[in-house]
Amino acid sequence: MSSPFATNMRFKFPALAISLQIILIILFGIFVRYDTNHEHGHENITAEDDTFITLYPLFQDVHVMIFVGFGFLMTFLKRYGFSSIGINMLIAAFGLQWGTLMQGFWHLHNGKINIDILKMINADFSTATVLISFGAVLGKTSPIQMLIMTIIEIAVFACNEHLLSFLEVSDIGASMAIHAFGAYFGLAVARVLYRPALTNGHENEGSVYHSDLFAMIGTLFLWMFWPSFNSAIAEPGEHQERAIVNTYFSLAASVLTAYAFSSLFEHKGKLDMVHIQNATLAGGVAVGTCADMNINPFGAMIIGFTAGIISTIGFKFLTPILASKLKIQDTCGVHNLHGLPGVLGGLAGIIAAVMGAKENVSAAMQSAGLASSIGIAVSGGLITGFILKLPFWGQPPDQNCYDDSIYWEKPAWYVSRIPTLFTKSWISRYNTFY
Amino acid sequence: MSSPFATNMRFKFPALAISLQIILIILFGIFVRYDTNHEHGHENITAEDDTFITLYPLFQDVHVMIFVGFGFLMTFLKRYGFSSIGINMLIAAFGLQWGTLMQGFWHLHNGKINIDILKMINADFSTATVLISFGAVLGKTSPIQMLIMTIIEIAVFACNEHLLSFLEVSDIGASMAIHAFGAYFGLAVARVLYRPALTNGHENEGSVYHSDLFAMIGTLFLWMFWPSFNSAIAEPGEHQERAIVNTYFSLAASVLTAYAFSSLFEHKGKLDMVHIQNATLAGGVAVGTCADMNINPFGAMIIGFTAGIISTIGFKFLTPILASKLKIQDTCGVHNLHGLPGVLGGLAGIIAAVMGAKENVSAAMQSAGLASSIGIAVSGGLITGFILKLPFWGQPPDQNCYDDSIYWEKPAWYVSRIPTLFTKSWISRYNTFY
């Protein structure tokens, strides 16, 4: 049990978490106010006033995607459910406060950040990038490391987002700004944190029957609410409606191809839960950039069709190559769900710009946006990786990767009442069953 | 292992799924457009423009019912959770595209189908019929068979729906058009696919503790969002509000009687999870036809009260008779949740018409609507059943019914590390535990 790492988080983690929250409160006290641009009271509600309550259901859909969607999607690991859902919640709750500041600093009004529903939606969006990156390093990092990654990644994300906005890049569903960015940031971190001992897999790195069903809760809430993700900040009216319609049909198309290619690749044509949980969502990622453009429903379906195929191929063939050749151990396969489909989304946006699917969109600027998102993500991720590699953040030793017991009080597979019939060694085997 | 059926789906299933998706894209390219009846841009939003975003939350509630509600409700089987939730998703994703076309062809504008939020809600509705029928044959069919059933059933459903509309039948929550239709269609299919070997039950046909809890996720999301289902396409204002209020109270009443009769029928007055998962929803089904009528909240509660009783009685006494006498093996008991309460809903609509609870509703036409729904469903189901009985659709042999392992890669009860202490035969018994 002599570990090269000290995984005891006592004092370190509480001190960091409380300090961050106090700093946030102070910064909020200085900078953050309610948005009071509207008339007061009930009688004088104007069309503009209505925006808050009209978009609130879309905000809540995005909120569910962040906390339940991403959280449960990562519970597929048999022994890492507490961490998946718990650290997801920690990152998101910290990140939405931090994101409010990092994004708000680019748009101060009289030195203040005025909170409205769009700011809240964007704050949730900013956490999505970190949660995507979290998927790449899932099981191999500590909560402390994840808080540090959140601080850096959201700051970098807000800069890239501002750059894209400056370049007038159209990316309403953030295929580039969130999905590709989050994926390549996370992959760069994972590259730096490469663990040779995990090259041949780890006994905890797999699912059990019910953990796969928990993961489907995440998949389905992401899938259902993706039209809200891609349309929440779109221009009301025609553009927003298009974003909803396009995402609805793109997602449906990617389900069919994800199932088809899963069956095509597997033994006896069986389906693989990994593909169903992930590649069915690729249509939502890939249609993001074009979502509010005039690509017509069949255009959206072509994007989804392609995304489902690319994503499944990625899981089947690319992930093993990334791990063996590039030394990138991508736990959740975020490259296949967010990376490749995000790039596809960026490319689709360039094509759509060429075809004039949205006014005032330039193929050159779209290309610059894609390059910027990937370039800044990789750079930021590498730097973050080297910071996270410092040996005092409580990261788990190799043998305790993908294991809740290192950061959580007695998860229940350490059964308290051991049947005397069995030896200890059997118990540990037993625990891998469920 | 010599099986009369070839369950290998490789090539067959991918070829079918990809072909269907390509056909859908071509047909969408020809026929489907955005709805552009409204003024463009932000400033000119009129009341009519608002319909899309106003109804969008109700659409999302229905969407959750289709994917999470129906999907998780069927995960009660101990070894069939992957298929329940996975094939549910496949049917729904394919069905909503197909339903858009099948329903849209009856309402072309200048040869085009213009997608608005009502079209999307109706597309989701059309998949509900197939998911109900899926419940009747759950565990005994292949994904290929389910795609074929989806093609036929949605086409037939759209015809019956158009007929009801032509007859000016009032069925806002679709007790007849969706619930009774889906149930009797599915029962007819199940009759044709009767398997004598399953007469005395099957070792996989049961739940385990956590599978029953997963099923409750489905039950609760269906229960909570049913007011949206029954009101989503109602006339805005008074009618829509009534539909919400009536469904809210009808559902509450059916919970009380479902619990009461479950306890009344069981050993020592205990409750039965099957009744709680299903009969509590009967109030939503049965109030569907009358939902937007002026039946007053207590009228809705009387309908729910009755539905909860009828449904529980159906599960306790009718399902065994259907199986033994009529050779209809109804896996999920859809007859009790959708069939009987759907008919009750149709009858309630006839009574309400007689009592003048809604303007321009005729008892005769309501009766014709109920008869049409059941008649067309049974006919369509029988034909579909004979098509599905053809021996090359990859259906499971009797011994592999209700078992994910035939269509899914290594579900986790086939444990990779077998404790050497145990023999193989024990493992298979072990697997029934969780």
Added chain:
Amino acid sequence: MSSPFATNMRFKFPALAISLQIILIILFGIFVRYDTNHEHGHENITAEDDTFITLYPLFQDVHVMIFVGFGFLMTFLKRYGFSSIGINMLIAAFGLQWGTLMQGFWHLHNGKINIDILKMINADFSTATVLISFGAVLGKTSPIQMLIMTIIEIAVFACNEHLLSFLEVSDIGASMAIHAFGAYFGLAVARVLYRPALTNGHENEGSVYHSDLFAMIGTLFLWMFWPSFNSAIAEPGEHQERAIVNTYFSLAASVLTAYAFSSLFEHKGKLDMVHIQNATLAGGVAVGTCADMNINPFGAMIIGFTAGIISTIGFKFLTPILASKLKIQDTCGVHNLHGLPGVLGGLAGIIAAVMGAKENVSAAMQSAGLASSIGIAVSGGLITGFILKLPFWGQPPDQNCYDDSIYWEKPAWYVSRIPTLFTKSWISRYNTFY
């Protein structure tokens, strides 16, 4: 097996449930009508008419909190998931009908209760008090007892709520009227129902791995939708938006402190699932009273920061003391999630009143509201406790506490096919595993 209690619910429970439902239908027939204050039809929808459909998504969020949030939060017990989610549903379905009447009787219009969306939200709210109290006695009571508690508690709650309204107490998110009230009512009941035999714990009183994951479904849906809970009945416009913003940030802050203090208190700085499932929600409870006041986002975050700390401290140190010294066995720790944060919310409201954070709010009246809520809750709870202590309500004997098998048909841990390798006594130990 000679039990001092008769747990057989047959006849008793069905008779009670059906009688209650019939009484409800009769009272609804006499008193309850649709709200018809608005113009009829589609064309004439006015701003006021829109309230129903505008608030409907917030109603549905609250609905999800009641049925999925509270229901799944209590599934953490390893053998009591059916009862947690099932009795939760029963209480809520009965309670929302009963609450409609109890609250409506205080606001009759021409002798009638006119149902609108606010009445439905308030009906759901009234059930929340009972579900909170249910948490205090979870595992130690019968469904019959819970129906009786629902009858009394909602009646008393409606009186206290009317008193607060009369005193012009501002309590938009109901920190006092629902959370403190429900907690202290439940604790008083638990005190009267004290079971000495459970002093040293019970073998069923614990979680297993997957039951903790089910509980997180409840936690997350409560957490995400709490802004809707605190804003649903707020004045539209500025006040409602503030309530959403304040709750959003208060909750985020309480997550950070709940995680920090959980790690601080536990062995080696590990996190405890009990704290994560509960104390992360304390920010939503505590900001309730002030939610629509002008406290600024950083003020809300200070409240959430404090609530997360207090709640975690409560779980760690206060719950054991309550059990050992005051003989209050609080199964779910509702004192820490609803009691202490509710009182904190009331105190925050008094301070906010002093600071003038909302027009026409008096610190004296706020104090009276807090005192009234706690005083009436304790009194009502004690009386209810003595009624529930009568020996013929089917309560479980000590050895069957926290055990579904006493009220549910064959939960699946009573495995039907017992491996012949094992003795019966081992099976019972085995069943504690999962």
